[in-house]
């Protein structure tokens with residue numbers, strides 16, 4: 001398999017933590033499968049390379065606040081169900097805490113902590129003046145109806161309303177939540193939180209519907225950011241984006257926008273998999289038609305049964321073959337885009353992949369062991385805090401527009417987003433060359449340089 005042209009140095013995270021001195025000092029357990037410990041271990045390795053002061057490593061190793069809530073909601077059958085929710089605020093040295101809220105049946109505190117820490121790094125890397133947070137509610141949004149979802153959303157935001165605020169902590173969409181849920185969050189907060197005007201209180205949430213102060217370009221922003229990063233970085237690896245072959249895991253907001261926008265750049269989406277199945281067409285799958293199919297049916301399975309093949313039985317871009325998960329991963333591509341949940345690319349999947357670059361559109365989709373194998377196989381892994389930072393960047397632009405009571409046109413949003421993404425990609429490359437490390441460590445170094453400077457300027461109160 002061809003190797004990306006930038007040589008991939010070796011410093012990958014290991015299962016036996018390298019920064020366990022800090023873990024021991026803080027009395028933290030050492031479970032190698034714990035996502036939070038994996039993330040913090042990688043961050044601390046980068047902090048070691050940068051020789052950040054020891055007290056900063058201690059600060060970053062634990063979130064500032066972890067809040068767990070339980071609240072009852074009346075379901076349509078008249079019964080009450082008790083729901084569990086979390087909001088973790090990792091760090092706010094750069095600005096208000098910022099990060100999405102996920103609705104998923106498998107939300108756990110340590111995963112939310114990991115995702116909050118990633119938000120701290122992400123905001124710093126793209127230089128938006130926010131800290132890092134994440135929220136979650138243990139609920140399957142597909143298993144309850146519209147009114148039940150509204151009541152869960154309103155009760156969740158009420159349960160955490162004393163720790164969030166337009167200048168304190170600003171939630172946004174994540175897995176399982178969308179602009180409608182943000183509308184319910186914003187409406188509930190503005191009706192119940194006293195210290196802001198009703199209008200200004202809307203800044204408490206980003207990713208709102210356009211009609212309620214949302215920003216043009218926010219819905220596609222994460223996918224747009226993935227494509228901006230790839231357009232910036234692929235040529236340096238000897239891979240023009242035009243004509244690149246791409247496979248995508250997950251075809252929700254992030255996966256489907258990445259597919260549609262990368263197709264506009266002349267790349268070909270040749271395989272897609274989600275929770276309903278996997279499809280492949282070496283001629284390329286029409287990413288727009290596939291997005292329509294997913295919106296209608298809930299998943300990629302069955303794509304192309306209504307339209308598609310020519311009379312001679314050959315594929316058009318409007319159909320595809322159903323394939324197994326293994327066949328999906330083994331499809332030869334230039335770029336593989338994991339855009340689903342955490343930890344899906346384990347050693348087995350890493351062994352199956354036939355790609356040159358992994359662009360992490362989801363948060364933490366690669367296990368440390370999976371990443372080590374990918375690196376050994378010469379695959380370049382572009383880390384999530386760089387690749388998927390487009391969402392929070394346009395969240396910041398939405399917040400700025402709300403603060404000034406203006407709305408920008410799409411061109412201004414896209415151009416500003418692109419500048420943040422391109423500069424973040426260049427910062428990462430620079431750190432990689434300067435410190436001769438892998439891309440993930442380089443992205444953490446570029447993020448930590450900023451955080452370290454701010455801490456040294458501000459000092460520790462008192």
Ligand code: GLU
Pocket residue numbers: 098099100101170171172173174175206207363388389391392393395
């Ligand atoms: N949930 C998204 C992320 O993980 C967006 C966060 C935001 O816009 O605040 O980056």
